[in-house]
Amino acid sequence: MRTTKENLVIAISMALFVLLLSLVLAVGGLGYILPPPQVRLIASWYLRVTFNPFERLFSAMAPEGVTSIVWDFRGLDTLFETTVFYLAIIGSIAIARGVIGGHKEVDEKKLGLSLIVKSVTRISLGMILAVAASIALHGHLTPGGGFQGGASAAVAPLILLVVFSRYFIEKHGITKNTMLILRSIGLFGIGMTAFIVVIIALASGAPAFVFQNQPKTIAPTGMPFEIGGALTGGTLWFFNVFEMVAVAAGFTIIFLLLAIPEEEYKKILRLGGGEHE
Amino acid sequence: MDAKWLGKWAGVSILVFITYIIFSGSISGYDLLTGAIVAVIVGGLVANFVITEPRKLLEVGRLGWLIVYAIYYFFAAEVRAHLDVMKRILHPRMPINPAIVRIPYRVETDYAMTLIANSITNTPGTVVVDLDPEKKIFYVHWIDAKTLEAEKARKHVSESFEYYAKRIFD
Numbered sequence: 521m522r523t524t525k526e527n528l529v530i531a532i533s534m535a536l537f538v539l540l541l542s543l544v545l546a547v548g549g550l551g552y553i554l555p556p557p558q559v560r561l562i563a564s565w566y567l568r569v570t571f572n573p574f575e576r577l578f579s580a581m582a583p584e585g586v587t588s589i590v591w592d593f594r595g596l597d598t599l600f601e602t603t604v605f606y607l608a609i610i611g612s613i614a615i616a617r618g619v620i621g622g623h624k625e626v627d628e629k630k631l632g633l634s635l636i637v638k639s640v641t642r643i644s645l646g647m648i649l650a651v652a653a654s655i656a657l658h659g660h661l662t663p664g665g666g667f668q669g670g671a672s673a674a675v676a677p678l679i680l681l682v683v684f685s686r687y688f689i690e691k692h693g694i695t696k697n698t699m700l701i702l703r704s705i706g707l708f709g710i711g712m713t714a715f716i717v718v719i720i721a722l723a724s725g726a727p728a729f730v731f732q733n734q735p736k737t738i739a740p741t742g743m744p745f746e747i748g749g750a751l752t753g754g755t756l757w758f759f760n761v762f763e764m765v766a767v768a769a770g771f772t773i774i775f776l777l778l779a780i781p782e783e784e785y786k787k788i789l790r791l792g793g794g795e796h797e
Numbered sequence: 798m799d800a801k802w803l804g805k806w807a808g809v810s811i812l813v814f815i816t817y818i819i820f821s822g823s824i825s826g827y828d829l830l831t832g833a834i835v836a837v838i839v840g841g842l843v844a845n846f847v848i849t850e851p852r853k854l855l856e857v858g859r860l861g862w863l864i865v866y867a868i869y870y871f872f873a874a875e876v877r878a879h880l881d882v883m884k885r886i887l888h889p890r891m892p893i894n895p896a897i898v899r900i901p902y903r904v905e906t907d908y909a910m911t912l913i914a915n916s917i918t919n920t921p922g923t924v925v926v927d928l929d930p931e932k933k934i935f936y937v938h939w940i941d942a943k944t945l946e947a948e949k950a951r952k953h954v955s956e957s958f959e960y961y962a963k964r965i966f967d
Binding site: 635636638640646651654657658748749750 | 809812813814816817820821825826827831832835836839840842843846847907908910911914915925927928930
């Protein structure tokens, strides 16, 4: 137990620390906060071309700057980011190979939290998925996108896992294998979207780039940026939808693996070594 | 694909569609179309999980009771409970008499029970700390326990909530 005097000293020194730090920041002691003007030119260029029908050859034709950068201007980079995330999940699955986690045949009513929490979860489950889908499907218009939508959608299996237990959700089809299939469908979709303009251009024999969205000077084929007056952002819409599926399924796999009790892992791992009893 | 499942599917889809439109904050053609597609898919996925008796969705009287209850709860029950707790906080002697009491409930469905429990918890002064679904009893922490007898406590705390919950969900 700390005495009142010690608590007082801690409180005063914390307050002094925050005050001094803000003073240092205010007088520029940690360097200039704003980047130099030559770096800010990039920002103004992105603002100019993110949605600009008068400079279509440079534009991503979607009003959301971040999504335009993530899936158009530096789309290849994002593809490899998604790949890294997928490899991390493959790694987790490889570590947990052979770990089944025990199939308990127990009364569903006795698993998980109280009936009150379960009832509230039942109502909010569909609403969580609706919000997640809205975040992903408006990714090319407002802040959000595929990753954010997928992470929100993964909240639904996560609360099911906590409120109803892992045995319950695995019995209802949310298993590692079904999620792996969903994840693969999402990644396949992202891969196909990267080539979609190339495939369209092949029909007419025109040149095209991998990861192309809007028409460019030497590659005149492009995706329509609006359908019936509604902005779609060309390939951005497809990237967001497939990324949501891939991310939601990927997170769910990790949550399922983390919910396996430690003893189950040790049972399998000890079969190999055995000397660390 | 029996009629009962279709009813559940339709009910959940409507809830998902309304949530989607409110969250998106727009009713353009794009939102209505994508909202309908999302509602049909998500509704199909979670239908069995959310609704057990879709027939009750068609009984308009239940919706009427829900509206009456919402008005009663937020503008009468909540205000009364807030004033009571405010009085206790501001009173110089802080007149509290806390205890955990048993409060029985007599509704059948989980949703009706949840409505009563959350109504008790959300009014200041009373909190449901645990429940026993087999004996149908809430354990309620009460800031000013007027009685320790289960039936009398029920009259004080949850009788009016139960009256409406029974008509909305049971």
